[in-house]
Amino acid sequence: MKPAFRRGDSLGVDLVEIKKARRFYARHRAKLSEILTESEIMFCRRAKKPYERLAALLASKEAVFKALSRSPKSFTEIELCPDGYGRFKTASAFSKKTCRVRYRKNARFVLADCYLKRRT
Amino acid sequence: MMPPSNKEEIFIEVRKIVAQALRADEQKIGLNSSLIKDLGAESIDFLDIVFRLEKSFKIKIPKGELFPEKLLTDTRLVNAGKVTAEGIVELQKRIPNADWAAFSENPSVHNLGNLFTVGMIVDYLADKLALLKSTT
Numbered sequence: 001m002k003p004a005f006r007r008g009d010s011l012g013v014d015l016v017e018i019k020k021a022r023r024f025y026a027r028h029r030a031k032l033s034e035i036l037t038e039s040e041i042m043f044c045r046r047a048k049k050p051y052e053r054l055a056a057l058l059a060s061k062e063a064v065f066k067a068l069s070r071s072p073k074s075f076t077e078i079e080l081c082p083d084g085y086g087r088f089k090t091a092s093a094f095s096k097k098t099c100r101v102r103y104r105k106n107a108r109f110v111l112a113d114c115y116l117k118r119r120t
Numbered sequence: 121m122m123p124p125s126n127k128e129e130i131f132i133e134v135r136k137i138v139a140q141a142l143r144a145d146e147q148k149i150g151l152n153s154s155l156i157k158d159l160g161a162e163s164i165d166f167l168d169i170v171f172r173l174e175k176s177f178k179i180k181i182p183k184g185e186l187f188p189e190k191l192l193t194d195t196r197l198v199n200a201g202k203v204t205a206e207g208i209v210e211l212q213k214r215i216p217n218a219d220w221a222a223f224s225e226n227p228s229v230h231n232l233g234n235l236f237t238v239g240m241i242v243d244y245l246a247d248k249l250a251l252l253k254s255t256t
Contacts, residue, residue, distance in 0.1 A: 020164050028171050035167065055164075062163050069195055074183050 008118035009097075012066030014059040016110050021055035035061075035075035043082055052110070056103045059112035060088050064101060067114040123177045125249060131242045137172045138238055141165055149238055156233035169241075177245060179252065186244050187236060188214045203227040211235070217243045 005011075025032075025044075032041050032054075040057055044050040057080060064078050079091035080101060088101040096119055103112040124130050131151065139146035142159045155161040161169070166187045174181055188211065197207030208227060212220055218235040 014163060016164050017162070020162070020168075024164055024168055028168070031171055058164055058167070 006118065010067045010069060010116045012063040012068070012114040012116075014062035014066065014112050016055040016059040016062075016112075018052055018055050018105070018108060018110060021058065021110075022051040025051035025054050037076050037079045040080060052105065055110040056105065056112065057088075059110045060101050060103055060114065063112040063114040064090065064099070067099075067116045123179075123249070125253070127242060127246050130245050130249070131238070133176055134173070134238060134241050134245065137176060138169060138241070141168045141172055151237065151239035151242065153238045154234045155236045155238070161236075173241070173245070177249065179245075179248060181248075186241065198229055201229055203229060203232065215240055 032044070036044070036054075036057060044053040044057070047053045060080055061075055061078055064080075080088035081091055082088055086102055086104060088103070090099045090101065094116065097116045098119060100115045100117070101112065103110055105111070124133050135146055135149045138144065138153075138155070138159065139149055142155075142161055142165055144159050149159070153159060155165075155169075170181050170186060173179070173186075194207075197204055197210055203211065203223075208220070208224060211232075212218075215235055218237070218240060223231060223235060
């Protein structure tokens with residue numbers, strides 16, 4: 001049996017409190033384009049509670065950056081595309097790795113994880 | 121209104137912003153208050169603080185310039201939970217006024233959060249505003 005986590009794979013995890021995302025959305029709505037792409041903003045705005053999707057996106061992006069082990073130039077460097085099942089696909093290409101991003105939420109938090117798996 | 125220019129004025133404004141962003145008591149925030157350890161800041165709070173500072177000081181703060189938190193996940197700079205010598209040199213460039221002597225005694229990544237202080241923001245803004253003033 002192949003090991004699930006191999007040398008060269010990496011993992012990133014992040015947690016965002018929904019209450020904080022709500023305040024952030026209310027205060028910085030006009031500046032979202034500095035941290036989200038246009039399609040990510042639309043993904044938020046289409047929801048009844050846009051701040052919950054904002055929390056999911058921010059937690060997921062942080063998780064991706066942590067898994068990448070490097071400092072991003074900007075938050076829009078990685079674009080996340082929702083698949084409707086609590087997962088995101090990354091529009092950016094990772095030449096030597098496959099990227100899986102998923103998030104789960106409860107009433108208080110969104111927890112996101114990113115698994116970068118080395119291609120064989 | 122003109123943004124504050126000396127360190128004392130900058131500190132007063134930063135303290136107000138940090139207190140509002142983190143819902144903390146303004147009077148309990150000092151230059152040495154750690155944003156993570158003392159005030160409970162998380163990743164979304166760092167974004168919130170940066171946006172508030174940009175608005176208040178009328179400046180642009182590129183990602184990672186004020187809070188170099190992603191350095192912590194760089195494998196060259198952190199090994200087995202400890203910041204390497206190369207990592208300390210790199211971080212010192214970013215946060216020159218932190219208490220590096222104390223940190224070097226136990227350079228665990230868990231202690232790095234202590235270096236992100238209110239004073240660090242004040243120093244960053246004082247340098248940034250002075251640079252902007254000298255170029256205009």
